[in-house]
Amino acid sequence: xxxxxxxxxxxxxxxxxxxxxxxxxxxxxxxxxxxxxxxxxxxxxxxxxxxxxxxxxxxxxxxxxxxxxxxxxxxxxxxxxxxxxxxxxxxxxxxxxxxxxxxxxxxxxxxxxxxxxxxxxxxxxxxxxxxxxxxxxxxxxxxxxxxxxxxxxxxxxxxxxxxxxxxxxxxxxxxxxxxxxxxxxxxxxxxxxxxxxxxxxxxxxxxxxxxxxxxxxxxxxxxxxxxxxxxxxxxxxxxxxxxxxxxxxxxxxxxxxxxxxxxxxxxxxxxxxxxxxxxxxxxxxxxxxxxxxxxxxxxxxxxxxxxxxxxxxxxxxxxxxxxxxxxxxxxxxxxxxxxxxxxxxxxxxxxxxxxxxxxxxxxxxxxxxxxxxxxxxxxxxxxxxxxxxxxxxxx
Amino acid sequence: xxxxxxxxxxxxxxxxxxxxxxxxxxxxxxxxxxxxxxxxxxxxxxxxxxxxxxxxxxxxxxxxxxxxxxxxxxxxxxxxxxxxxxxxxxxxxxxxxxxxxxxxxxxxxxxxxxxxxxxxxxxxxxxxxxxxxxxxxxxxxxxxxxxxxxxxxxxxxxxxxxxxxxxxxxxxxxxxxxxxxxxxxxxxxxxxxxxxxxxxxxxxxxxxxxxxxxxxxxxxxxxxxxxxxxxxxxxxxxxxxxxxxxxxxxxxxxxxxxxxxxxxxxxxxxxxxxxxxxxxxxxxxxxxxxxxxxxxxxxxxxxxxxxxxxxxxxx
Numbered sequence: 001x002x003x004x005x006x007x008x009x010x011x012x013x014x015x016x017x018x019x020x021x022x023x024x025x026x027x028x029x030x031x032x033x034x035x036x037x038x039x040x041x042x043x044x045x046x047x048x049x050x051x052x053x054x055x056x057x058x059x060x061x062x063x064x065x066x067x068x069x070x071x072x073x074x075x076x077x078x079x080x081x082x083x084x085x086x087x088x089x090x091x092x093x094x095x096x097x098x099x100x101x102x103x104x105x106x107x108x109x110x111x112x113x114x115x116x117x118x119x120x121x122x123x124x125x126x127x128x129x130x131x132x133x134x135x136x137x138x139x140x141x142x143x144x145x146x147x148x149x150x151x152x153x154x155x156x157x158x159x160x161x162x163x164x165x166x167x168x169x170x171x172x173x174x175x176x177x178x179x180x181x182x183x184x185x186x187x188x189x190x191x192x193x194x195x196x197x198x199x200x201x202x203x204x205x206x207x208x209x210x211x212x213x214x215x216x217x218x219x220x221x222x223x224x225x226x227x228x229x230x231x232x233x234x235x236x237x238x239x240x241x242x243x244x245x246x247x248x249x250x251x252x253x254x255x256x257x258x259x260x261x262x263x264x265x266x267x268x269x270x271x272x273x274x275x276x277x278x279x280x281x282x283x284x285x286x287x288x289x290x291x292x293x294x295x296x297x298x299x300x301x302x303x304x305x306x307x308x309x310x311x312x313x314x315x316x317x318x319x320x321x322x323x324x325x326x327x328x329x330x331x332x333x334x335x336x337x338x339x340x341x342x343x344x345x346x347x348x349x350x351x352x353x354x355x356x357x358x359x360x361x362x363x364x365x366x367x368x369x370x371x372x373x374x375x376x377x378x379x380x381x382x383x384x385x386x387x388x389x390x391x392x393x394x395x
Numbered sequence: 396x397x398x399x400x401x402x403x404x405x406x407x408x409x410x411x412x413x414x415x416x417x418x419x420x421x422x423x424x425x426x427x428x429x430x431x432x433x434x435x436x437x438x439x440x441x442x443x444x445x446x447x448x449x450x451x452x453x454x455x456x457x458x459x460x461x462x463x464x465x466x467x468x469x470x471x472x473x474x475x476x477x478x479x480x481x482x483x484x485x486x487x488x489x490x491x492x493x494x495x496x497x498x499x500x501x502x503x504x505x506x507x508x509x510x511x512x513x514x515x516x517x518x519x520x521x522x523x524x525x526x527x528x529x530x531x532x533x534x535x536x537x538x539x540x541x542x543x544x545x546x547x548x549x550x551x552x553x554x555x556x557x558x559x560x561x562x563x564x565x566x567x568x569x570x571x572x573x574x575x576x577x578x579x580x581x582x583x584x585x586x587x588x589x590x591x592x593x594x595x596x597x598x599x600x601x602x603x604x605x606x607x608x609x610x611x612x613x614x615x616x617x618x619x620x621x622x623x624x625x626x627x628x629x630x631x632x633x634x635x636x637x638x639x640x641x642x643x644x645x646x647x648x649x650x651x652x653x654x655x656x657x658x659x660x661x662x663x664x665x666x667x668x669x670x671x672x673x674x675x676x677x678x679x680x681x682x683x684x685x686x687x688x689x690x691x692x693x694x695x696x697x698x699x700x701x702x703x704x705x706x707x708x709x710x
């Protein structure tokens with residue numbers, strides 16, 4: 001295992017560091033809160049001559065992803081970062097990036113969407129992009145944001161995958177808080193991500209190709225979409241394989257999901273991102289009080305680990321799914337819908353309740369998490385389960 | 396500048412057999428411009444539109460150069476990304492430092508004047524070494540002849556209809572060429588498919604400059620213009636002769652009227668009716684009752700001509 005350097009810094013700073021270590025050829029970027037310091041720090045690396053990347057300071061996020069598509073199709077390793085309204089503005093291009101099978105890696109600082117305008121953390125932006133065909137990894141901590149960013153490159157560029165990867169970290173909570181992070185040395189990262197060998201590159205001038213052709217009017221559009229589905233299905237094994245290799249290198253475990261105190265859990269919370277820390281803390285307290293509480297954290301949202309989640313929740317009496325995003329008009333938030341779906345084939349389906357929490361950076365206090373576990377204990381002992389998403393802590 | 400003999404020996408980089416209409420000006424523009432690009436390798440991008448859908452019907456492609464279509468509004472940003480990849484990969488040592496490649500983006504007027512204006516402006520300002528070509532046929536022809544900000548005043552279009560309350564498009568055209576010239580890029584020009592020599596030499600200049608260049612090209616659309624498909628080049632020529640579409644260039648900030656237009660100073664411009672008459676989209680303008688609107692159209696042409704002569708130091 002290579003020696004690692006421990007630093008105290010922000011999530012954004014280590015994502016920028018991971019970008020530098022992954023040695024992209026092109027970084028088109030546009031600033032948006034709270035992603036801004038990622039592209040600022042990378043711009044500093046450019047000014048210092050520490051990277052070879054061509055930095056394209058585009059005039060919008062739409063152009064950022066458009067330039068990513070052009071550069072990736074040309075045969076370059078391409079990385080960018082965005083957030084919130086920026087991701088929303090890219091929406092059209094997100095589909096084109098995945099449809100053209102371009103292994104672009106993008107960090108997203110998870111943030112609420114307007115209206116009303118709000119700059120703080122939630123998952124509305126990324127959950128709005130969940131059907132765009134990107135592989136989606138989520139970080140709880142700055143360490144995971146760093147690790148996920150590095151892992152994203154070999155996942156995206158795997159010949160069996162060739163899909164864009166979004167590496168998500170919670171706005172402000174993870175992007176701006178100072179955290180303890182272990183950094184790999186440049187050589188180890190460089191060897192881990194390897195050299196990019198593009199296929200069908202525009203700059204392969206001796207073998208001209210046309211990208212983005214017209215497949216309508218009875219053309220093979222439908223079949224292209226099926227091959228995209230097959231690719232993201234295949235990506236699951238690749239995410240696991242890359243995760244296992246990185247775990248070996250770094251000594252830090254990686255799974256599609258992370259379970260904590262789940263072996264004998266009777267009540268469990270399923271969550272994504274930084275709130276897993278709050279849940280873990282409360283679950284530990286409750287364990288000391290004799291409550292069999294547990295935590296399941298989802299690290300890979302696309303492809304979604306249905307079987308793994310169902311297995312983790314087997315034997316649990318009551319499950320709470322915490323959603324930091326809405327799916328207005330649906331039965332609950334996006335993670336709730338997936339969890340319910342994962343449990344459909346389970347032998348003993350536990351009660352599953354949904355809490356929408358923390359929208360627009362609304363505080364996720366420990367007593368709120370405790371109240372969720374209290375609800376679960378009540379349900380486990382016979383109280384009827386709540387229906388519809390509960391707005392946790394809304395005034 | 397390349398001679399006709401030289402041009403005739405260059406490979407056509409847009410192959411025939413595509414599905415554009417007979418008489419389409421877009422493919423003529425592309426072929427002339429790619430001829431002007433010389434013999435260096437080129438990579439082309441194209442905005443969503445007739446040119447794109449008709450030349451890349453999977454699994455076929457008419458493009459003999461590497462080609463990318465991304466979406467409607469971002470042909471400029473997309474090619475800027477391709478050009479950035481070229482620079483980044485050169486710096487990485489994966490492409491020889493002395494390798495030369497030309498980058499060109501095409502878009503119609505809808506994809507350039509309207510929805511793609513921001514993407515174009517950004518790419519021009521950032522200084523990418525690329526040529527952006529707008530083939531201006533004056534409406535959203537691919538979606539069914541809807542008005543754009545390039546549609547001439549008074550023209551019929553399916554979203555600027557002719558009826559009792561309104562006689563076609565109410566507004567003037569946007570002067571995009573001046574807008575791009577105001578970006579201070581090294582080379583900006585207006586050309587027409589009717590003047591191949593002028594257009595190929597402008598393309599040659601555009602590709603030769605180090606930095607962004609912009610070409611705005613008048614390209615007939617017989618479907619949208621409601622004109623005879625076998626007279627497309629002639630109709631574009633009338634655009635030049637009436638000064639609906641003056642030919643000029645802006646080289647390093649220096650405005651210069653091109654010779655076919657400069658000749659009109661002495662020879663005189665044809666009245667705008669000559670451009671309008673063969674086109675069904677203007678039929679109502681030439682009918683009794685619309686004399687005032689017609690004179691407004693002519694007055695706008697006169698005013699722009701005067702503006703241009705001033706800018707070119709001819710007045």
